[in-house]
Amino acid sequence: MSAASPFVSDVPAAAALDAWRQARAATGCPARVEAMRVPAAAAVGRVTAEPVWARRSSPAFDSAGMDGIAVRAADTVGAAETTPVLLAAGEFEVVDTGDPLPAGYDAVVMREQVHRTADGAAELRAAVPPYQHVRSIGEDISATELLLPEGHRLRPVDVAACAAAGATELTVRRPPRVVIVPTGDEIRPIGTEPAAGEILDTNSLMLAAQAREAGCDPRVTDIVADDPDAITAALRAAAVDADLVILIAGSSAGRDDYTARVVAGAGTLAVHGVAVRPGHPVVLGTVAGPAGTPATPVLGAPGYPVSAALTFDIFAAPLLADLEGAAPRERPSTTARLARKLPSAIGMDDWVRVRLGRVQGEVVATPLPRGAGVLTSLVRADGLLVVPAGVEGHHAGEQVRVQLLRGLAEIGHTIVAIGSHDLVLDLAASALHAQDPLVTLASSNVGSLGGLVALRDGLCHVAGSHLLDPATGEYTLPYIDRLLGADADVAVVRLVHRDQGLIVAPGNPLGLCGVDDLTRPGLRYVNRQRGAGTRALLDHELARRGTDPATVSGYSREEHTHLAVAAAVAAGRADTGMGILAAARAFGLDFVPVAQEPYDLVLRASALDDELLAPLWALLDRPDFRAEVEALGGYSCAETGRRVR
């Protein structure tokens, strides 16, 4: 808004990393953190700072490779089934696996192939070559061979092999130190109860954990106010003991966004704004140390949590790996079929979070909400799909490459539910996972109609639906006939009956009695999205009364779940909305019943006996689960588990 705060630019990610690297080199930031000597046990997870050469051979002596007897191969020449050779006591020695080969012997015969006679001799029915079943000195590694190169991140087997080869102390890079500086007048530490308009400092928690996962020592400073001098002082103080400073928030160009200016003032501003979404307003630079000391890299991370998390992955992680001299950690990837059209703006790498599931033998990727503030999109994501800056998006059904956040075996055990949302699905998801952690029930909420379309298109295993057909007064079945065909191979299993009604403020201060009151002047309604069963119910009730939806104020304001509607009422942003009793109760709100409706699971009939779904059907039969559902209030399990088509 002001001339002093220029808009952020759109530097491509690779160019931004380059510019940052150059700025670091130009300002004398160290290329690597220092090396240190540590015992092998303390070296796991660290990166070698020099090659590891074997100091001793392993094994250090010739030894028996089997349980049996040590012999002289020459003594066994001529032994055969018909001409056994007898070795008298003293001409052989009993050995177990790993025993040093006794002096004078040069081969081992497995005990299964030795016949011991009563007088203690050993009878052999086959000749053996020299060195049979002998583990030679250096079989594993010979002294002076290269065991590990410099720049290798040590795993348990590595340190064991090092110790076996005499390298019981190792020279490794110390963990890089990351100092995280949260900023913002509205930010409050975790543990406090935030007042209206205040936000908990969850980003510091997350970034510190990300840094620890990347093998670093993180430290979080106190929260700094939106004041350029205070931020400058905090940045300088943090840099003293850091290999990387991360300043959280203030990286955009709003009135209180000082990061770019502060970095420019305290050091070098290399980049302000990258062509990455979410994550656009990133600051990359360095902060100067006192005269004669090196500068320190600084990353200004956006305050939106998804932006902050991805910014760490894209910009901090490669730098930190570089400081250790190690290859950056790499996510495995897979190809998947895109469940729906995915538009993407040209000019920006678009990091889209997706849910993955194996449906009809194919991995299907369903995009999650794309807002930079929707951290649950990252929590629920099974993968990340990067739409590069030069690509305008993807068509539905296109094969795309996805970085995996969960293993493919787990993804193969995921029941994909797309459709209407209900708390009972949440309950079921947790119960199934608690019982067998390999089983996941992942539900995407796109409304009942969207679920049936997803089922038709082979994008989900089950679709939750409670769609009222105004013409017949029947639920869901008429829509299946219309969308999937009357002959479709489709089964419908009742999940639950539930109360629908108007969610209202505690005590129902406006005295709403039902749908007739929704056209009352000044009343603020909050609706569900098109295709939602709850919206169909409202439309049905309005149509029955001959009421024009346009006369309901707020009809066009859409929320995507019952809980979001209740949240809007609880926040006083709306006076009422249609939803289920459980959602009203969850927010301590009141409820005016309108109707009881069935909520069903729709699936391919051929999938009924699918092993994947067996745990779900078993759960619906469990009395303890049904009791838990009914305890939510507004639910009846009288028909739970019944196949209605």
Added chain:
Amino acid sequence: MSAASPFVSDVPAAAALDAWRQARAATGCPARVEAMRVPAAAAVGRVTAEPVWARRSSPAFDSAGMDGIAVRAADTVGAAETTPVLLAAGEFEVVDTGDPLPAGYDAVVMREQVHRTADGAAELRAAVPPYQHVRSIGEDISATELLLPEGHRLRPVDVAACAAAGATELTVRRPPRVVIVPTGDEIRPIGTEPAAGEILDTNSLMLAAQAREAGCDPRVTDIVADDPDAITAALRAAAVDADLVILIAGSSAGRDDYTARVVAGAGTLAVHGVAVRPGHPVVLGTVAGPAGTPATPVLGAPGYPVSAALTFDIFAAPLLADLEGAAPRERPSTTARLARKLPSAIGMDDWVRVRLGRVQGEVVATPLPRGAGVLTSLVRADGLLVVPAGVEGHHAGEQVRVQLLRGLAEIGHTIVAIGSHDLVLDLAASALHAQDPLVTLASSNVGSLGGLVALRDGLCHVAGSHLLDPATGEYTLPYIDRLLGADADVAVVRLVHRDQGLIVAPGNPLGLCGVDDLTRPGLRYVNRQRGAGTRALLDHELARRGTDPATVSGYSREEHTHLAVAAAVAAGRADTGMGILAAARAFGLDFVPVAQEPYDLVLRASALDDELLAPLWALLDRPDFRAEVEALGGYSCAETGRRVR
């Protein structure tokens, strides 16, 4: 050997896991470790012991989604390019991203779309719908929604989302406690200098690190002698405070192998011997606690290091994940072309370690040494190939599934060298990796001839060769003509010249002068394997003299590297062998020169300009690298980097 020690059985891995599970249930081993409450920051890496429901909505208030101005959507109706709407000061409010939406306003206009007039009014040229650029309360998550199910391993984003939703303390499973009990009279603690026949306790180091990687708290006890009473006492003591006891070694059926008997005596022996190689002599069971207390699972791990490591993965890791109620960690996998025939015994799952490289666009898997004692095979492995019990092996060139131990991007940056071994390749490998940790030079030592065959078959990028052609006295080139064809698209780059000679004990006590002395009665020679250039050199020298190889005692005793030959001489197992000066020096041995020979890198000429190899050519040009090579002794870099074909 004794009737009291039965042979181990061959229980398939899945059946063994089942039998162990049943034994644990039957003896009252707890199904899960206890839950504990911890702050969100301490919960990363832990597993949820109950579902996490959102206690607060996030965001907790409506807020601006953009930098700009908050407006009433109704005030903007009719605004267009030709009919702008002017909002006077007081009819809008400037907001930054994240600011709470000021009371009375219901939409945000991005500042880029606002024209501020001189008198402080805002001019809009487009109408905006209600809630434009407004982040609604609960956009991320609504109170009472399921955030995470029970049985979820918490990542940084998870704990941040939990804290944002009011769950700043979480109920998680405590880390399982693993107590590791090393046994064996010959085992010495790391840090001591082992005498002849003694072995360092590297398995405890490795298993403890594996347990820590699996999210557990490991503890290692003192080393226990091969005495059944002492082992029983140690097992009982360890079980008091453990969720799993791992007894190392003694799990086979040799004379000093007491684990199976001890477990049977102190609790329940469920399995002794599994159909897995390496790892066959595994013991699975439980040890009883004092009356009224639950039993504790016990795993008897074989003492061979590869067996011990794989046994942890196959048997301990699933149990530990189960105790936490989490899905077991999963390795990504890929398909690869098998570089050579891989025989495998029917009836055993064969865990084969493989090197991977991308050659001519295809991932190629080269099996590493399969001995249970060759820990370096696991260190050098890029992947694990499991040949199931029912499969008799694979043909060369077959497509196989490989579990990945390194990322595919790293594997794509690996220079695969197959052929003769030389220390200069080790030096180059470490220098390349230190410079760019993404670049790996992986060399497999199969001799010069094997390398040329591998190059012909598209299994490697470069083949190291020093093959003398007896007919022409020329090195390597005649073999290329023969194996790959005189017109083959093959380039040869000289790596180095090096001295070959007889490696002898310090002071050359037998006074060997050259190849003529090798037929001296009683002399013990150690040879290199067929196809090795060093063996071809010996054969050439013998043929020149008309000497029958059969008159060289030890001619049939093969080692696969120069260093292994030197190790054999150093250990007094042989009197001499042919090899390079550097190998002799490495073991403090003496050296009788026989010849100087070129050591060359052979590759496809089309690969000369390959980006992958560019760092190698650059390295060969570096004076500091050449100086380091010549400092090894016995090397000349006069022609290093020269293309000789």
